[in-house]
Amino acid sequence: MSDEQVGTILAIVTLQMSMVGEGTPVFLARNEEEQQKVAGYLSKILDANVHDLENGSLILVKH
Amino acid sequence: MSNLIPEYLLVILAGVVAGTVTRVILLRIDYRQYPGYPHGYLGHLFLGFIASILGAVAIPAIMEPDFAAATFLALAAQQFREIRNIERRTLESLERSELVRRGLDYIEGIARTFEARNYLVMGTAFVTSLAAQLGGPAAAFAVAILAVLLSRYFMSGQVVGSICAVVPARISFKGAILMVDEIGIMNVGLKVMRDKILQEGLAVKLIPRDGNARSTLHDIGQRNAIAFTASVILGSKKDVDIPEFTPLARKNPDTGEVGLYIMPVERDMEQLIAAVKLTPVLESARSKPLKAGSSIKAAKEQVKST
Known part of the structure; x- marks a missing residue:
């Protein structure tokens, strides 16, 4: 039941470096378009879900 | 002999x-x-x-x-x-x-x-x-x-169709949250995926007929079985690298209604409703809290009198 387990944050794609801390790989994007593109690639590479925190950061979570 | x-x-x-x-x-x-x-x-x-x-x-x-x-x-x-x-x-x-x-x-x-x-x-x-x-x-x-x-x-055995009504529901997005009518299903971060889900996704809402049905739908295993049956009958666009397309059934915590979202290969609402209705009610999920009423009343009175 993969969708019932607690997720693990694999990576963060952000527009504002100041918003995120350490501990998880962070990718800085220059604009929203690039952010979506990078998150999309990472999602395919990591087989992970992309979730939007709606504060300028997208997180990639493996459920 | x-x-x-x-x-x-x-x-x-x-x-x-x-x-x-x-x-x-x-x-x-x-x-x-x-x-x-x-x-x-x-x-x-x-x-x-x-x-x-x-x-x-x-x-x-x-x-x-x-x-x-x-x-x-x-x-x-x-x-x-x-x-x-x-x-x-x-x-x-x-x-x-x-x-x-x-x-x-x-x-x-x-x-x-x-x-x-x-x-x-x-x-x-x-x-x-x-x-x-x-x-x-x-x-x-x-x-x-x-x-x-x-x-x-x-x-x-019993089927889901006999314990709840299954009606078509509308998929929408509230910010990044995928909604089936008023029930939040999951957070979808990629805009391309949101557009695709809006265009090709299907959703139904399961409305339990009584308290017993509500508690059956409350069971995660039962909801999983419903999502599984739906994706067997209609097919699912999910793949290893597209976890967004996992069929999900989430409940409205206030009413006990359950919203089911699926990305079907065959986009046919009638089929989806039939598939959900035909899902067997799992023995482990089946419960009848309403039938326990009389014994609970007795227990309550006992508590009061002590």
């Missing part, structure tokens, strides 16, 4: 045939529960055959009388419990490579069903051979038909 063999042969044969036919029928009506591997079919038919022999020879054993021989029925029960284990293990190992999973509850239900079916087969064989012994071939035939119908009835 040799002159008795033809007579008992008929008795045993009647039981074996009736039992095996029951097994074949039960194997057919539950196509959704069975993955349909030819070897699996063969295995189950053969076990059904053995079960019906065991049921059928019980009567001659008692008539003879050889009561020690009747005790092998206990051995048979042991044997059939093993079937449950085999079935469970097979499904569990297949589960790992399944994109949309059945869930452990569903597997347990299926395994238990397979075990129970063999008991039904044994019972059918037993009553048929009893009728053959007491009333001859005509009685055996009548009893066999009755027993087959009865076991079909017993094994059909």
Whole structure:
């Protein structure tokens, strides 16, 4: 039941470096378009879900 | 004893045939529960055959009388419990490579069903051979038909459609949250995915008819089984690298209604509603809190009086 387990944050794609801390790989994007593109690639590479925190950061979570 | 063999042969044969036919029928009506591997079919038919022999020879054993021989029925029960284990293990190992999973509850239900079916087969064989012994071939035939119908009835169980209404629902996005009507399903971060889900996704809402149904839908295993059935019937666009397309069923915590979202290959709302309605109510999920009312009242009064 993969969708019932607690997720693990694999990576963060952000527009504002100041918003995120350490501990998880962070990718800085220059604009929203690039952010979506990078998150999309990472999602395919990591087989992970992309979730939007709606504060300028997208997180990639493996459920 | 040799002159008795033809007579008992008929008795045993009647039981074996009736039992095996029951097994074949039960194997057919539950196509959704069975993955349909030819070897699996063969295995189950053969076990059904053995079960019906065991049921059928019980009567001659008692008539003879050889009561020690009747005790092998206990051995048979042991044997059939093993079937449950085999079935469970097979499904569990297949589960790992399944994109949309059945869930452990569903597997347990299926395994238990397979075990129970063999008991039904044994019972059918037993009553048929009893009728053959007491009333001859005509009685055996009548009893066999009755027993087959009865076991079909017993094994059909409840379906989701009988405990809740299933209505079409609208998919929308509230920010990044995928909504099925007013029920939040999940957070989708990629805009391309959001657009695709809006265009190609399907959703239904399950409205429980009463408190019992609400508590059945509350069960995660039950919801998993519903999502699984829907994606088997309609197909799912999910792949390993597109986890967003996992069919999900989430409930409205206030009303107990459940929203189901799916990315189907076949975009057919009627099919989806039919699939959801046909999903069996899992034994492990079934509960009847409303029936507990009277005993709870008694307990409450006891608490008050102390």
